[in-house]
Amino acid sequence: MSGTASSDQRGLAAARISGLAPGKLFGLLGDNRRRGALDLAVGTPSAPTTSPVAIEAACEAIRAGANQYDHPAGNLAIRRSIAASFVPAADPETEITVTLGATEGLAVALLALVDPGDEVIVLEPCYENFVSAIALAGARPRPVPTRAPEWRYDHAQLRAAFTSRTRAIILNSPANPSGHVLSSGELAEIAELCEKRNVTVISDEAYAAYVFDGISYASIADVPALRDRGVVIGTLSKSHAVSGWRVGFLRAAPEITRLLRQVHVAVGGAGVTPLQIAVARAAESDPSFWQPADTLAAQRDLATKVFGEAGYRCLPTEGGCYLMIDIRTVTREDSETHARRLAEQAGVLTAPGTCFFTGKGGENLLRVAFNRPVGLFDEVRRRLTAFSLSG
Numbered sequence: 117m118s119g120t121a122s123s124d125q126r127g128l129a130a131a132r133i134s135g136l137a138p139g140k141l142f143g144l145l146g147d148n149r150r151r152g153a154l155d156l157a158v159g160t161p162s163a164p165t166t167s168p169v170a171i172e173a174a175c176e177a178i179r180a181g182a183n184q185y186d187h188p189a190g191n192l193a194i195r196r197s198i199a200a201s202f203v204p205a206a207d208p209e210t211e212i213t214v215t216l217g218a219t220e221g222l223a224v225a226l227l228a229l230v231d232p233g234d235e236v237i238v239l240e241p242c243y244e245n246f247v248s249a250i251a252l253a254g255a256r257p258r259p260v261p262t263r264a265p266e267w268r269y270d271h272a273q274l275r276a277a278f279t280s281r282t283r284a285i286i287l288n289s290p291a292n293p294s295g296h297v298l299s300s301g302e303l304a305e306i307a308e309l310c311e312k313r314n315v316t317v318i319s320d321e322a323y324a325a326y327v328f329d330g331i332s333y334a335s336i337a338d339v340p341a342l343r344d345r346g347v348v349i350g351t352l353s354k355s356h357a358v359s360g361w362r363v364g365f366l367r368a369a370p371e372i373t374r375l376l377r378q379v380h381v382a383v384g385g386a387g388v389t390p391l392q393i394a395v396a397r398a399a400e401s402d403p404s405f406w407q408p409a410d411t412l413a414a415q416r417d418l419a420t421k422v423f424g425e426a427g428y429r430c431l432p433t434e435g436g437c438y439l440m441i442d443i444r445t446v447t448r449e450d451s452e453t454h455a456r457r458l459a460e461q462a463g464v465l466t467a468p469g470t471c472f473f474t475g476k477g478g479e480n481l482l483r484v485a486f487n488r489p490v491g492l493f494d495e496v497r498r499r500l501t502a503f504s505l506s507g
């Protein structure tokens with residue numbers, strides 16, 4: 117599965133490497149970014165932009181000497197701020213741990229709560245790193261399909277996926293790549309199954325700031341039946357456009373937090389001191405810091421319009437920062453071939469849907485990241501028009 121493992125002729129790779137997600141997307145991006153292709157493939161945000169207050173606070177914190185380890189669970193000021201963003205508020209002392217992005221949080225949660233040989237349910241299509249984090253823990257993914265355009269799971273298939281080997285389920289709402297927001301009914305059903313089977317819920321809420329069209333959204337921390345058996349993974353990467361700062365967090369009940377912190381100390385050691393201080397200062401100076409930016413729905417609409425005009429069928433997106441488009445209305449090519457041709461001939465990078473499935477799937481889908489400046493979509497429109505005219 118992994119290029120790394122197969123190219124390891126000296127036999128250095130640990131067995132778990134072969135379970136890591138193949139990192140297909142970065143292979144497909146290849147040299148096209150350097151050649152000036154517009155990147156709508158990766159989720160790295162360029163709109164919204166980073167808070168100038170946070171940037172200033174980060175520089176000031178470094179100059180003032182905040183350059184050594186802080187508390188392993190995270191700087192207390194940022195933990196207080198994160199804790200207060202939950203309803204009901206979490207306890208910063210016992211329930212919040214600052215991690216090196218959601219990526220470390222995900223690995224920590226799986227390493228702390230899942231054993232080798234266990235099964236972990238994922239709703240597919242899913243973010244590639246879920247598969248990697250499961251592999252690091254020595255466990256196996258158990259995919260449950262969700263189907264376009266609503267991306268809901270089938271009740272019977274979900275129930276059948278819970279077996280005696282199931283140790284955890286990873287949720288991701290709003291989802292990458294589908295944009296599906298789990299409804300209260302879906303959360304209630306998952307809660308009931310997890311309670312019955314004593315299964316842990318690991319909820320990646322990286323896109324919680326972006327829920328559109330008045331759709332009601334719940335963190336698992338809002339659901340009493342899930343709050344104490346679950347781990348919330350959060351991050352400022354996308355919501356605050358600081359993906360390079362590596363500021364994420366875990367929220368869990370105190371007895372789970374104690375386990376998470378033990379692994380976090382072993383894996384990440386601590387968070388990045390001056391950047392945690394910067395976030396805490398920015399949050400202190402702006403009461404709306406944890407509130408969602410409200411421009412993303414307009415960016416979604418624009419992306420939908422531009423790709424729709426080019427003939428693609430755009431699927432509805434309830435939240436997050438990705439649009440899924442069905443390419444069947446434009447081509448018979450599979451999504452990897454079409455994404456490559458769009459990159460090379462149109463100069464527009466998109467992510468093939470196949471990146472988000474553990475087996476077959478996504479051959480007719482592309483994922484488009486729309487957390488980009490509005491002006492960029494004029495150029496995307498121009499390039500797609502030239503591409504379709506060229507046949």
Ligand SMILES: Cc1ncc(COP(=O)(O)O)c(C=O)c1O
Pocket residue numbers: 159216217218219220243288292320322350351352353359362363364
């Ligand atoms: C669902 C999901 N979780 C986690 C991450 C990574 O977040 P972080 O930058 O905080 O590690 C991403 C990034 O694309 C994501 O899509």
